[in-house]
Amino acid sequence: MPVITFPHVAEAQRALKMLMNDLGNEVIMPPRPSKRTLDLGVKYAPEFACFPVKILLGTYLETCPQGVELIVTSGGVGPCRAGHYAQLHKKILRSLGYSVDIIVFEPPRLYPLDLLLNVKKLNPRRLSYRSVYECVRRAWRKIQALDNLEKLSHRVRPRELSRGATTRVYRQGVEWVDHAYSLKEILEAEAAALEALQKVPQDPEREVLRVGIVGEIYVLLEPASNLEMEETLGNLGVEVERSMFLTGWTRDNTWAETVENITVREAALPYLPELLGGHGRESVGNTIIYAKRGFDGVIQLAPFTCIPEIVARTILPRVAKDYDLPVLTFFLDEQTGKAGMTTRLEAFVDLLRYRKKQAKSPKMAVNI
Amino acid sequence: MPARVGIPGTLLYYLYFPVWETFFRNIGAEVVTSGKTNKKALDYGVKEALADACVPIKLYFGHVLNLIEKGVDYLFVPRVVCLNGETTYCPKFLGLPDMIRHVLTDLPPLIDVRMDVREGTGALYRAYSEAGRALGAKWPAVAQAYGKAILAGRRFFALLQAGYQPPEALEIFKNKSAVQKSPGHFHRNKTELVFAILGYPYLIHDQFVSVGLLNKLSKMGIKAVTAENLPAKPLARQPHILDKRLFWTFSDLAYKATQFLLQRGGVDGIIHLTAFGCGPDAMLDKFMEMLVKERSSIPFMSLTVDEHSGEAGMTTRLEAFADMVRRKKGAAA
Ligand code: SF4
Numbered sequence: 001m002p003v004i005t006f007p008h009v010a011e012a013q014r015a016l017k018m019l020m021n022d023l024g025n026e027v028i029m030p031p032r033p034s035k036r037t038l039d040l041g042v043k044y045a046p047e048f049a050c051f052p053v054k055i056l057l058g059t060y061l062e063t064c065p066q067g068v069e070l071i072v073t074s075g076g077v078g079p080c081r082a083g084h085y086a087q088l089h090k091k092i093l094r095s096l097g098y099s100v101d102i103i104v105f106e107p108p109r110l111y112p113l114d115l116l117l118n119v120k121k122l123n124p125r126r127l128s129y130r131s132v133y134e135c136v137r138r139a140w141r142k143i144q145a146l147d148n149l150e151k152l153s154h155r156v157r158p159r160e161l162s163r164g165a166t167t168r169v170y171r172q173g174v175e176w177v178d179h180a181y182s183l184k185e186i187l188e189a190e191a192a193a194l195e196a197l198q199k200v201p202q203d204p205e206r207e208v209l210r211v212g213i214v215g216e217i218y219v220l221l222e223p224a225s226n227l228e229m230e231e232t233l234g235n236l237g238v239e240v241e242r243s244m245f246l247t248g249w250t251r252d253n254t255w256a257e258t259v260e261n262i263t264v265r266e267a268a269l270p271y272l273p274e275l276l277g278g279h280g281r282e283s284v285g286n287t288i289i290y291a292k293r294g295f296d297g298v299i300q301l302a303p304f305t306c307i308p309e310i311v312a313r314t315i316l317p318r319v320a321k322d323y324d325l326p327v328l329t330f331f332l333d334e335q336t337g338k339a340g341m342t343t344r345l346e347a348f349v350d351l352l353r354y355r356k357k358q359a360k361s362p363k364m365a366v367n368i
Numbered sequence: 369m370p371a372r373v374g375i376p377g378t379l380l381y382y383l384y385f386p387v388w389e390t391f392f393r394n395i396g397a398e399v400v401t402s403g404k405t406n407k408k409a410l411d412y413g414v415k416e417a418l419a420d421a422c423v424p425i426k427l428y429f430g431h432v433l434n435l436i437e438k439g440v441d442y443l444f445v446p447r448v449v450c451l452n453g454e455t456t457y458c459p460k461f462l463g464l465p466d467m468i469r470h471v472l473t474d475l476p477p478l479i480d481v482r483m484d485v486r487e488g489t490g491a492l493y494r495a496y497s498e499a500g501r502a503l504g505a506k507w508p509a510v511a512q513a514y515g516k517a518i519l520a521g522r523r524f525f526a527l528l529q530a531g532y533q534p535p536e537a538l539e540i541f542k543n544k545s546a547v548q549k550s551p552g553h554f555h556r557n558k559t560e561l562v563f564a565i566l567g568y569p570y571l572i573h574d575q576f577v578s579v580g581l582l583n584k585l586s587k588m589g590i591k592a593v594t595a596e597n598l599p600a601k602p603l604a605r606q607p608h609i610l611d612k613r614l615f616w617t618f619s620d621l622a623y624k625a626t627q628f629l630l631q632r633g634g635v636d637g638i639i640h641l642t643a644f645g646c647g648p649d650a651m652l653d654k655f656m657e658m659l660v661k662e663r664s665s666i667p668f669m670s671l672t673v674d675e676h677s678g679e680a681g682m683t684t685r686l687e688a689f690a691d692m693v694r695r696k697k698g699a700a701a
């Protein structure tokens with residue numbers, strides 16, 4: 001039975017663990033990225049490697065000593081560095097004496113054969129393709145359930161009456177979904193958790209700001225890498241909508257999703273016609289879509305030295321001006337501190353509140 | 369009055385200026401360049417571009433601003449995606465015209481044709497004819513200019529292959545001087561050591577950013593070989609030894625040059641020159657270091673330059689490295 005592990009991505013590893021166990025692998029769960037993870041990653045990764053490379057390497061260095069034989073991760077197709085993470089990680093881990101292998105799942109559309117080959121390697125029980133498919137579907141549904149919970153928590157948190165209630169109920173809901181196994185159980189757990197979240201006492205009158213979040217996928221998905229920014233914003237009375245979820249993003253990658261009749265690509269076209277790899281163009285396109293949908297502001301999250309996001313960052317001020325929408329960028333690395341981030345967020349939220357008031361006052365004048 | 373087309377003197381300038389200049393000149397335009405990088409270009413760029421970009425991109429902004437100051441009628445800022453049918457340039461090259469357009473104001477019209485040979489035969493010609501049309505040139509003139517440009521490119525490339533560094537070759541191209549000086553005329557002294565200087569041409573050959581690296585080496589009696597001087601065909605034919613090939617043209621080239629040199633030998637040391645804040649280099653540098661260590665005992669050093677690199681620091685590091693190489697060579701002999 002191969003001993004495997006994978007990166008920590010928000011809560012998704014819970015579903016991955018279920019899937020890998022179903023296929024007959026032993027799983028070593030990645031710990032939530034911590035100071036120690038970062039220290040390890042920073043120590044062994046190249047200095048200017050992007051932040052996700054360091055976090056992932058740190059995570060592997062925490063799990064590998066426990067006897068990992070195989071790391072399962074996802075690739076990315078150029079032209080960006082994500083596609084090279086895996087081989088860099090492998091080389092570094094091997095040079096440190098861990099004889100691990102890394103399996104990279106590429107987008108199935110481009111490498112359909114790879115997918116089948118990889119599944120073979122991860123299927124020591126030799127389940128039929130049909131049962132593998134069933135397992136994958138169940139795991140997928142679990143990730144969707146987790147995503148749905150997270151989405152709802154973003155809406156409830158800014159309106160909660162007692163600080164922290166949403167987070168508590170949300171964590172509990174995640175556990176429920178985690179313990180569900182069959183498809184039916186997953187659906188039930190999801191429904192119960194969503195209901196519990198809805199029931200968190202809220203103030204429906206509270207004036208809530210809406211902020212869209214765009215940027216590079218890993219720092220968007222993994223709260224530990226962005227210092228739980230969404231929670232901080234929720235506590236500041238901001239409802240956040242994130243442009244990417246594991247399930248949502250994978251869908252985007254497979255077929256063009258339309259939002260409000262224009263695709264992200266079309267929205268970005270006047271500003272950034274070229275596909276840059278990574279998610280640079282999505283950052284620009286989603287910012288425009290958020291503007292069109294009347295959001296109060298947008299925050300861009302990106303790893304320090306992230307190539308496509310730097311290009312996007314250069315262009316976003318113009319978008320912000322054209323659409324009269326405040327945009328704030330965070331370049332994250334191991335030195336980003338929570339206190340500094342919170343201060344910047346507070347200032348940004350104050351600005352948004354002020355603008356909202358200003359925008360309202362002329363209308364009131366007309367009413368009088 | 370002929371239209372004045374500005375070509376920023378950095379990034380692909382070091383390899384493609386002769387092609388571009390010949391093309392624009394032959395369709396009746398006047399070509400203006402921003403000249404060598406200087407302190408002003410750097411300060412400009414730092415102010416206008418953002419703090420998070422790599423030095424070469426900041427410099428590009430500086431060069432563009434210089435051209436705007438010179439009052440050019442058009443700016444040639446091509447979107448060079450892929451020229452070899454296999455690898456693409458760094459994503460920042462791909463987004464270059466967009467960054468320029470949306471950061472700077474009061475720009476002259478941009479000629480931002482997209483060059484991607486993967487679009488099929490004739491893609492390059494189409495890109496140039498679009499550039500020609502932007503200047504109002506008609507097709508026979510464009511076709512002729514294109515032909516001449518390609519030839520100029522070949523001649524320039526031949527100079528590089530003969531051992532000239534791009535700035536020397538550009539000098540020969542500009543002065544139309546017959547090739548009299550021998551390659552590496554910088555290297556007057558008797559050379560005892562040969563170093564390979566790998567990295568991006570717009571770093572290595574920019575005397576200002578590289579803090580005169582090549583000159584310093586020559587003064588120290590060290591001969592420098594760059595990827596531009598290595599025979600193109602064997603270089604391109606290097607096997608792909610990484611699980612996944614490096615996506616970016618210049619990075620891929622630097623890696624292959626390392627492979628090639630380890631195989632062929634003839635260098636005493638390898639220096640990788642990299643820019644602070646460069647995305648691809650974070651990977652490339654580690655891959656190169658590991659490759660050199662795995663396959664040889666040739667000393668390897670990576671040198672990072674940024675906008676504050678000082679003469680003194682660079683000299684110290686070079687001297688220390690050269691000493692180490694000499695000692696090693698002495699011990700082996
Ligand atoms: S998108 Fe950014 S973080 Fe991701 S690989 Fe590219 S540079 Fe690194």
Ligand code: SF4
Pocket residue numbers: 307422423424425458459460461568643645646647648649
């Ligand atoms: S390759 Fe590196 S130095 Fe060159 S433009 Fe890209 S990030 Fe900047």
